[in-house]
Amino acid sequence: xxxxxxxxxxxxxxxxxxxxxxxxxxxxxxxxxxxxxxxxxxxxxxxxxxxxxxxxxxxxxxxxxxxxxxxxxxxxxxxxxxxxxxxxxxxxxxxxxxxxxxxxxxxxxxxxxxxxxxxxxxxxxxxxxxxxxxxxxxxxxxxxxxxxxxxxxxxxxxxxxxxxxxxxxxxxxxxxxxxxxxxxxxxxxxxxxxxxxxxxxxxxxxxxxxxxxxxxxxxxxxxxxxxxxxxxxxxxxxxxxxxxxxxxxxxxxxxxxxxxxxxxxxxxxxxxxxxxxxxxxxxxxxxxxxxxxxxxxxxxxxxxxxxxxxxxxxxxxxxxxxxxxxxxxxxxxxxxxxxxxxxxxxxxxxxxxxxxxxxxxxxxxxxxxxxxxxxxxxxxxxxxxxxxxxxxxxxxxxxxxxxxxxxxxxxxxxxxxxxxxxxxxxxxxxxxxxxxxxxxxxxxxxxxxxxxxxxxxxxxxxxx
Numbered sequence: 201x202x203x204x205x206x207x208x209x210x211x212x213x214x215x216x217x218x219x220x221x222x223x224x225x226x227x228x229x230x231x232x233x234x235x236x237x238x239x240x241x242x243x244x245x246x247x248x249x250x251x252x253x254x255x256x257x258x259x260x261x262x263x264x265x266x267x268x269x270x271x272x273x274x275x276x277x278x279x280x281x282x283x284x285x286x287x288x289x290x291x292x293x294x295x296x297x298x299x300x301x302x303x304x305x306x307x308x309x310x311x312x313x314x315x316x317x318x319x320x321x322x323x324x325x326x327x328x329x330x331x332x333x334x335x336x337x338x339x340x341x342x343x344x345x346x347x348x349x350x351x352x353x354x355x356x357x358x359x360x361x362x363x364x365x366x367x368x369x370x371x372x373x374x375x376x377x378x379x380x381x382x383x384x385x386x387x388x389x390x391x392x393x394x395x396x397x398x399x400x401x402x403x404x405x406x407x408x409x410x411x412x413x414x415x416x417x418x419x420x421x422x423x424x425x426x427x428x429x430x431x432x433x434x435x436x437x438x439x440x441x442x443x444x445x446x447x448x449x450x451x452x453x454x455x456x457x458x459x460x461x462x463x464x465x466x467x468x469x470x471x472x473x474x475x476x477x478x479x480x481x482x483x484x485x486x487x488x489x490x491x492x493x494x495x496x497x498x499x500x501x502x503x504x505x506x507x508x509x510x511x512x513x514x515x516x517x518x519x520x521x522x523x524x525x526x527x528x529x530x531x532x533x534x535x536x537x538x539x540x541x542x543x544x545x546x547x548x549x550x551x552x553x554x555x556x557x558x559x560x561x562x563x564x565x566x567x568x569x570x571x572x573x574x575x576x577x578x579x580x581x582x583x584x585x586x587x588x589x590x591x592x593x594x595x596x597x598x599x600x601x602x603x604x605x606x607x608x609x610x611x612x613x614x615x616x617x618x619x620x621x622x623x624x625x626x627x628x629x630x631x632x633x634x635x636x637x638x639x640x641x642x643x644x645x646x647x648x649x650x651x652x653x654x655x656x657x658x659x660x661x662x663x664x
Contacts, residue, residue: 206558210523217354221346221524224353228515231459232568239461250448251572254506257439258497264406264439265488271409272486275471280487285315288489292317292398292431293324295485299429301326301395307413307420308332309400310509311433311489313345313531314544317398329390331419333383340367346525346533349457349511354524387419397423397481401434402508403449407442410470411486414453414463421465430472430481436488437505449508452570457510492544501578504539506571513565513575519558528555535565539578542586553586621648 236243257264269279282288288311296304304326306312318339321328330339334351338344341363345351352360361374369382399420401411411432413420424430440446454460473480496505514520514534525533530541530552538559542552556579559565565575607613625648 206519206523206527206554209527213524216356217524218522220356221354222521224347224350225515225517225521228350228457228459228511229568232456232512232515235455235459235461239455246448246452247570247572250452250570251506253440253445253448254508254571255503257441258437258502258505261436261439261497264441265436268404268406268409268439269488271406272471275409276484277409277471278483278485280485282487282489282491285489285491288315288433288487288491289317289320291485291487292433293321293326295429295431296321296326296396299395299483301429303327303329303390303394304396304398304431305329305331305391305394305423305427306335307397307399307415307423308335308351309398309433310348310531311400311435311491312398315433315489315491317433329387329394331387331391331423332415333380333417333419336383336387337363344526345531347511347514348509348532348534348536354526387422391422392426394423394427396429396431397427398431398433399423401432401438402453403440403446404434404438405441405443405446406439408470410443410468412446412450413467413469414450414465415467416458416460416464418465420467424469424481425479428482430469430484432469432484432486434486434488436490436493437507449570453508453510456512456568456570492546495546496540496543499543500581501539501543503573504536504543504575504578506573507536507540508571509536510570512568512570516564516568518560518562518564523558528558530555535559535575535579536573539575539582542582550586550589550591553582553589553591556580556582556586615654618654624648 240246272279280291282291292304296302302325304321306318306328308330312318318328318330330336332351335345337352337355337360343352347353357374357376357379360379361372364370364379364382365372369386370378373379397420399413402414403412404410405412411434440449450462450466454463469484472482472484493505496502511534513536514525517535520534525537528534528537528541530537532540532544538555542549542555545552559576559579561576561579563576566573569575607617
């Protein structure tokens with residue numbers, strides 16, 4: 201994969217899709233801004249607090265993971281550990297086979313996308329259905345999510361209506377109410393037929409062993425209402441130390457992700473149903489998934505494990521808005537994906553080493569992050585790693601920087617370059633070296649205006 205693939209992808213997407221991504225992400229950013237800054241006097245204090253809590257947790261997972269396992273087992277939960285995606289998929293399949301189950305309904309979980317659970321189960325003869333509306337549309341369209349929170353941000357209602365008609369869900373009708381009603385009618389029967397319900401978890405409390413799910417559609421409740429078994433796929437970084445910490449994160453997650461004070465449904469699940477409860481799953485299995493996370497923890501980019509998957513950094517990122525999520529070639533797009541995806545790739549890091557360069561380093565992603573992840577710093581560290589490892593993807597598309605390094609480290613040469621910089625406005629592109637020409641062809645440089653500040657300062661000192 202070449203570095204300019206993101207540039208090329210962005211150049212080729214339709215204006216309609218670009219508008220859908222831009223409008224969807226901008227509305228998310230505007231909603232977040234209103235929800236946080238009208239309801240908190242200083243939301244940055246809350247972000248920094250959340251960042252400290254998460255950083256403490258990931259640096260002490262060796263303490264909290266055994267603690268949460270013991271609490272869950274005391275609550276009647278069967279706990280499994282999966283070192284990688286393949287092991288996690290096998291655990292799910294083994295649970296289904298032990299119960300002679302054939303049908304599973306899923307609430308949205310990024311981990312299941314990460315480990316490619318659905319195609320794995322289908323290859324093994326299982327029926328696996330996404331029940332989140334966006335994920336359902338992605339599944340029937342043989343597509344991939346392009347946003348962490350809004351999987352179909354890249355689609356408009358006309359495309360969805362066409363897809364529903366193609367899949368026998370009714371004649372063409374692009375009214376959102378009709379689309380939603382048809383999906384609801386189709387999914388209700390699937391809930392009743394399913395043997396197992398599968399969810400992820402937004403948070404897990406080490407203190408009580410409870411998992412927390414937040415949704416706006418209620419589909420996770422339907423997944424668990426009629427099924428006899430509940431499986432939760434959870435990344436090992438989703439732990440929080442105490443129940444009281446949830447107050448901080450639930451307030452930040454909804455406001456950062458969707459601009460809400462709180463999501464419509466917030467569920468606290470402690471274990472399988474008790475004898476006193478009339479219904480609910482008889483068994484609950486939690487599969488904690490590593491899949492490269494301990495390697496990330498050992499790296500100098502461990503702060504990315506704070507991420508609570510709110511999508512705020514995607515919504516504000518100028519590169520994501522132009523390229524859309526599919527350009528990142530990964531389950532995790534946008535700024536968080538530009539850091540997390542190469543790290544989780546392990547030995548395949550060189551193939552994704554160009555992603556950290558898909559950023560202007562404007563810092564907006566750090567400013568909106570509800571757990572204060574220093575994403576620009578992490579991107580720079582990964583760029584350096586790509587260079588040190590000699591990744592072809594990391595080096596592709598970059599002009600030679602040796603000349604700039606000399607100028608930037610020699611004051612006399614720098615001043616001379618500033619004085620002569622105006623010449624750059626008149627250099628024809630064909631006369632540039634090939635590497636510089638390739639770089640400039642996809643980037644519009646502003647007119648040179650350097651040198652005026654130094655002249656102003658020199659005159660200002662004389663008159664002071």
